Amino acid sequence: MKTRSIGMELRTLNNIIMRVMNNHTHKKYIDSITGTNGWIIGYIAHHGHQDVFQKDLEQHFCITRSTASSVINLMVQRGLIERHSVPYDARLKKLVLTPKALQFTRFMEEDGKKMEEILTKEFSLEELETLRSYILRMKTNLKEYDSQP
Template sequence: MDTGREELCFEFMALGNTLRRYYDNSSGINYVDKYTGSNQWILAYLFKNQGHDVFQKDIEEAFLVRPSTVSKAIKLMEKKELIKRESVEYDARLKKLVLTPKAHELSEFIKDDVCEIYHKLTDGLTEKQIKEFSEILKIIRKNFD
């Protein structure tokens, strides 16, 4: 096996584990104990897209996650009263995802945690390196399609 490719694979696995551990132990999560790492990203996405109707399908596409996984996360977030589903006027079949007042109380924790993650992921990298790495990641991800 090619040593460089093998090392790259190990680095990706290690990074994945590191990120998962970090998300699950980030400060806001420990402080409020109301959301998980994956909930954090869904909530951040909903905050970023306030003013637009966001549906389960949008979450699936944004994070490349299976429908069953997103459905489970949404149900748990509804149970925690972080989001609710509301009908839209233009299609009775669709239910948009709406942030609850409880989620809004957590907005600063979520924003701080997400910003910290962004900084940790990009600290020490130039803008050029960030763009190049982003392009490389897109190619790697496409290899799995």
């Protein structure tokens, strides 16, 4: 029996996670929030004690500048985030959650905790640390490969 590649297994796992998140969480009641928007809202909410800029999203989510710009523009149009000037640099615009987005952060936190419980059920702490180390190593490998000419 041929085993599937690690890449295919990770892609399949991601698809299942997204399906569960779409069908068994608060998200199904929030039509205006896509999965990507939800992750961005969560990131900005989690970093509420500091200014968050587009470049932060690009680095954290490993997305291109054009992708980040498109997603942010759509989120501004949907009333989920706003761009605010910062006093120390007129060129920079920090990303701020709107009251509409703040209402959803509680639901997303609950859903995130539930997903983590489901994914890690019956894993020991040692197994989870080993899994995290494997995932981090894969990310490092891909980043190194991607940075090659």
